[in-house]
Amino acid sequence: MVEFALMSYVGVMSITPGPNNLMLATSGVNYGFRRTLPHMLGISIGCSAQVFITACLLAWALQWVQAARLPLTVAGCIYLLYLSWKIARSAAPQGGETGRPMGFWAAALFQWVNPKAWVMVLNASILFMPASAETRLSAALLLALVFAVVNLPCISLWAWMGERLRHLLSGARGLMLFNLGMGLLMAGTALYLLLDEVQRAWPGML
Numbered sequence: 174m175v176e177f178a179l180m181s182y183v184g185v186m187s188i189t190p191g192p193n194n195l196m197l198a199t200s201g202v203n204y205g206f207r208r209t210l211p212h213m214l215g216i217s218i219g220c221s222a223q224v225f226i227t228a229c230l231l232a233w234a235l236q237w238v239q240a241a242r243l244p245l246t247v248a249g250c251i252y253l254l255y256l257s258w259k260i261a262r263s264a265a266p267q268g269g270e271t272g273r274p275m276g277f278w279a280a281a282l283f284q285w286v287n288p289k290a291w292v293m294v295l296n297a298s299i300l301f302m303p304a305s306a307e308t309r310l311s312a313a314l315l316l317a318l319v320f321a322v323v324n325l326p327c328i329s330l331w332a333w334m335g336e337r338l339r340h341l342l343s344g345a346r347g348l349m350l351f352n353l354g355m356g357l358l359m360a361g362t363a364l365y366l367l368l369d370e371v372q373r374a375w376p377g378m379l
Contacts, residue, residue: 179301179316180323183293187327191289192253192362194331196275199260199355201335202342204274209332215280217325220294221317223284228298228313246370249286253363261356263349288366 188194193216200209227234275283284290297320303312342348 176315176319179297179319182297182300183320183323184327186289186293187324188330192249192287192359193280193283193289194328195355195359195362196256196260197328197331198335198338199352200274201332201337202339202348202351202355203263203335205339206329206332206336208274209335211277212275212280213325213328213332215275215277216284216328217321218277219281219284220290220324221321222281223290224294224297224320225313225317227294228302228316229309231298231302231309234295234298243370243374245286245291246288246366249288250363250367252283252286253366254360257356257360257363259356260359261353263352263356288370 197209197212197216200212297316301312301316302309338351339348342351
């Protein structure tokens with residue numbers, strides 16, 4: 174029953190919109206599904222490594238993340254705004270074979286400054302880790318395995334839908350408008366996350 178609840182939680186958190194999925198949909202449109210595979214694997218394995226380390230060091234991680242929450246969110250949002258700018262300025266020729274999608278390591282490392290990834294990882298560690306220290310390692314391994322198995326198919330849907338959408342966009346103008354729209358959407362996501370965190374850190378400021 175616990176395993177089913179964990180799989181459901183990871184599935185819902187993985188498939189709902191967020192920075193990773195917006196980037197995957199954009200990559201699917203511009204580069205196709207196959208060339209987006211390293212990006213997808215980087216997200217999935219990066220999240221699995223993140224949840225394993227966090228679950229093993231939960232007490233320390235909670236204190237550290239609480240102290241570093243604002244700097245992490247600011248760093249993540251600045252990077253998202255940078256990606257938004259790059260996506261919005263992408264022209265049609267970059268969608269061809271000369272373009273370069275995000276690679277494995279960049280996608281894996283991005284999870285450590287991705288606000289949604291931290292929410293997913295911390296909640297999973299708190300909700301599904303046992304109190305007993307003796308079983309902590311095996312439970313952390315199970316968490317990481319479930320993240321890898323469930324997350325990858327969920328995020329793959331976004332890249333696949335992006336590739337399907339690619340065929341509906343007619344010519345360079347359609348692709349340029351799509352990239353502009355996705356860039357603005359990602360920038361809006363980054364600003365929302367940043368304002369939400371500032372309001373949490375300094376209540377009544379906004």
